[in-house]
Amino acid sequence: MKVQVLLPKIFDFPFTYHSNQIPLKIGDLVEVPFGKKNEIGVVWKNNHSDLKDVKIKNINKKIKNYSIDKKLVDFIEWFSIYNIVPIGLVLKMTIGIKDNFTKKEDPNIDLIKKKVKSFKLNDEQNNALKYLEINNNKFDVSVLQGTTGSGKTLVYFERIKKIIDKKKQALVLLPEIFLTNEFKSRFEDFFGYEPAIWHSKITPKKKRIMWKGIIENKIKLVVGARSALLLPFKNLGIIIVDEEHDTSYKQDEGVIYNARDMAISRASLEKIPINLVTSIPSVETYNNIQTKKFRHINILNRFNNYLLPKTKIINLNINKKKDQFISDETINQVNKFLKRKEQILFFINRRGYAPYLICKKCGLKQICSNCSMYLTFHKDKNKAICHHCLFERSIKIECKNGDNCDFIMYGPGVEKIFEEVKKNFPNNKINIFSSDYMKKKNQADSLFKKINNNKVDILVGTQMISKGFNFPKLNCVVVIDADFSGRGYDLRTTEKNIQLYHQLSGRAGRFSSESLIIYQTLTPKDSTLNELIKNKSEELLKNELAIRKKNKLPPFTRLIAIIVFSNQHNLSILGAKEIKKQLQKIENIEIMGPVDSPLLKIKKKFRSRLLIRFNNKDLMQIKITKLLKTLKISSKIKLTVDVDPVNFG
Numbered sequence: 344m345k346v347q348v349l350l351p352k353i354f355d356f357p358f359t360y361h362s363n364q365i366p367l368k369i370g371d372l373v374e375v376p377f378g379k380k381n382e383i384g385v386v387w388k389n390n391h392s393d394l395k396d397v398k399i400k401n402i403n404k405k406i407k408n409y410s411i412d413k414k415l416v417d418f419i420e421w422f423s424i425y426n427i428v429p430i431g432l433v434l435k436m437t438i439g440i441k442d443n444f445t446k447k448e449d450p451n452i453d454l455i456k457k458k459v460k461s462f463k464l465n466d467e468q469n470n471a472l473k474y475l476e477i478n479n480n481k482f483d484v485s486v487l488q489g490t491t492g493s494g495k496t497l498v499y500f501e502r503i504k505k506i507i508d509k510k511k512q513a514l515v516l517l518p519e520i521f522l523t524n525e526f527k528s529r530f531e532d533f534f535g536y537e538p539a540i541w542h543s544k545i546t547p548k549k550k551r552i553m554w555k556g557i558i559e560n561k562i563k564l565v566v567g568a569r570s571a572l573l574l575p576f577k578n579l580g581i582i583i584v585d586e587e588h589d590t591s592y593k594q595d596e597g598v599i600y601n602a603r604d605m606a607i608s609r610a611s612l613e614k615i616p617i618n619l620v621t622s623i624p625s626v627e628t629y630n631n632i633q634t635k636k637f638r639h640i641n642i643l644n645r646f647n648n649y650l651l652p653k654t655k656i657i658n659l660n661i662n663k664k665k666d667q668f669i670s671d672e673t674i675n676q677v678n679k680f681l682k683r684k685e686q687i688l689f690f691i692n693r694r695g696y697a698p699y700l701i702c703k704k705c706g707l708k709q710i711c712s713n714c715s716m717y718l719t720f721h722k723d724k725n726k727a728i729c730h731h732c733l734f735e736r737s738i739k740i741e742c743k744n745g746d747n748c749d750f751i752m753y754g755p756g757v758e759k760i761f762e763e764v765k766k767n768f769p770n771n772k773i774n775i776f777s778s779d780y781m782k783k784k785n786q787a788d789s790l791f792k793k794i795n796n797n798k799v800d801i802l803v804g805t806q807m808i809s810k811g812f813n814f815p816k817l818n819c820v821v822v823i824d825a826d827f828s829g830r831g832y833d834l835r836t837t838e839k840n841i842q843l844y845h846q847l848s849g850r851a852g853r854f855s856s857e858s859l860i861i862y863q864t865l866t867p868k869d870s871t872l873n874e875l876i877k878n879k880s881e882e883l884l885k886n887e888l889a890i891r892k893k894n895k896l897p898p899f900t901r902l903i904a905i906i907v908f909s910n911q912h913n914l915s916i917l918g919a920k921e922i923k924k925q926l927q928k929i930e931n932i933e934i935m936g937p938v939d940s941p942l943l944k945i946k947k948k949f950r951s952r953l954l955i956r957f958n959n960k961d962l963m964q965i966k967i968t969k970l971l972k973t974l975k976i977s978s979k980i981k982l983t984v985d986v987d988p989v990n991f992g
């Protein structure tokens with residue numbers, strides 16, 4: 344009998360094999376000869392038109408006891424269609440590496456039992472739990488909202504516990520950065536064992552052990568970053584997407600997809616509930632709450648009933664001295680907190696020392712030779728570095744009269760602020776928190792320990808710090824440069840700002856009644872900033888939705904970006920124009936562009952963009968895929984398709 348076998352490779356179709364008397368059903372894992380090698384594939388549906396069955400070979404064998412569920416087969420298919428990704432690449436995310444099928448003896452995944460601490464939900468948490476549990480046995484999207492410190496995690500932990508007690512599996516998705524020791528210890532205290540953690544950086548051995556545990560239904564609860572979404576769960580009972588608003592759920596490279604949205608699709612196909620958790624929802628989710636597509640419950644009070652932080656705007660136009668980025672007023676305020684032995688965070692969203700270098704003698708600008716990007720000066724390395732391709736250049740460059748260039752450094756980076764803070768508070772313990780200083784995992788952990796033990800007075804940090812970390816004594820946050828001007832090209836700039844500053848203010852005053860957020864800014868009258876300080880993030884989302892509706896932007900329409908790359912600028916533009924001409928054959932879509940990417944050149948490749956817009960009730964992906972497949976694309980250009988783009992750089 345002929346069967347279709349899908350292989351975890353770049354192909355967008357299954358291959359035909361003879362089953363050779365082996366009884367097989369859809370979803371069974373099999374070993375087949377492919378080229379000169381044997382590959383592991385999955386028995387697939389017989390509904391593909393472009394079958395390549397020139398020379399039909401026999402299936403070698405069935406992989407005993409391993410199969411994936413029909414519901415997962417459907418999900419893989421949907422994932423591939425929706426995101427315009429070859430289906431084989433999606434399967435690869437499910438069945439993983441070949442190593443998963445070796446006969447290596449692995450240690451048992453019996454979980455080490457630890458002592459469970461007892462937790463008691465307060466009334467608000469209990470009500471939320473009851474509300475969420477109304478639909479525990481069918482597809483249902485609910486949103487659990489609550490300010491930082493309101494105890495949302497405990498609510499969903501309770502919900503999960505009951506579901507896995509019924510022998511079902513549960514998946515908790517977190518943005519990668521949230522897999523902190525803090526989360527782990529809270530998890531262990533609650534469940535009494537270590538979480539099974541899945542993300543791209545765990546070792547192949549660990550992946551193999553976990554993968555087997557999941558497909559054999561021995562691991563009941565997985566905590567993972569976005570790639571955990573395609574794991575071969577046998578009996579999934581619930582998905583939790585914590586911090587659903589976090590844009591890092593969108594994978595921008597390789598297989599491009601949005602893990603939050605795809606999680607909803609998987610829950611729908613599995614016919615199970617999914618719980619989105621957030622302190623302030625994304626614009627899409629907010630819209631779905633408003634239109635009652637998602638159920639929603641809000642925990643209003645912080646766990647200890649502490650008030651939200653007070654806010655203060657400092658106008659840098661009047662208060663800033665030359666070559667100084669921290670105003671005197673800020674220094675006065677910070678001193679009050681230091682006197683009370685409380686912690687302060689200085690926040691600046693820029694790595695390095697200075698973002699622009701210009702020679703004052705010859706006017707030379709330090710620009711990356713691979714990307715259209717300014718190089719950022721990093722003082723610790725004494726080099727100018729590109730944040731896109733990691734290109735490095737010395738700042739000793741020969742100037743016109745035979746001496747070296749004399750660079751002026753414009754704008755502050757986190758290192759510069761660190762220096763200025765040290766100068767202003769010479770008697771305090773000050774630490775820097777930026778990805779450049781947290782290359783090794785234990786560096787971050789040991790810094791957190793220091794902060795928690797009160798061995799740090801002031802922390803100077805980048806965006807990394809705005810997420811998920813709780814510091815008990817942190818009661819004052821200083822935003823060095825609250826900039827709402829945006830850069831004009833990103834429809835999500837406002838949303839990103841709302842999220843960023845909302846998260847940031849959540850860092851302060853978790854365990855105190857008096858806390859303060861200081862916004863230093865050059866635009867003190869900006870409306871977004873002023874709404875934000877009134878804690879009116881939801882009003883901002885409402886405004887943002889109105890603007891999106893007026894401008895026919897998502898979630899009211901759907902966008903697909905096509906990015907054309909080439910070593911030559913004229914070729915990327917020409918390629919994009921040609922693709923546009925072809926796409927115009929499709930009815931009911933609007934094609935914008937081509938335009939140069941705002942970052943025209945990255946890693947030596949020029950990039951031109953097309954943006955397709957259509958009614959979000961139509962699944963135009965099928966027509967677009969069909970058309971793209973017929974294109975004869977020159978080998979000198981490459982293209983990437985990004986469905987529901989989040990970044991427009």
Ligand SMILES: [Zn+2]
Pocket residue numbers: 711712713714716729730731732733734946
């Ligand atoms: Zn570069």
Ligand SMILES: [Zn+2]
Pocket residue numbers: 702703704705706707741742743747748749
């Ligand atoms: Zn010069």
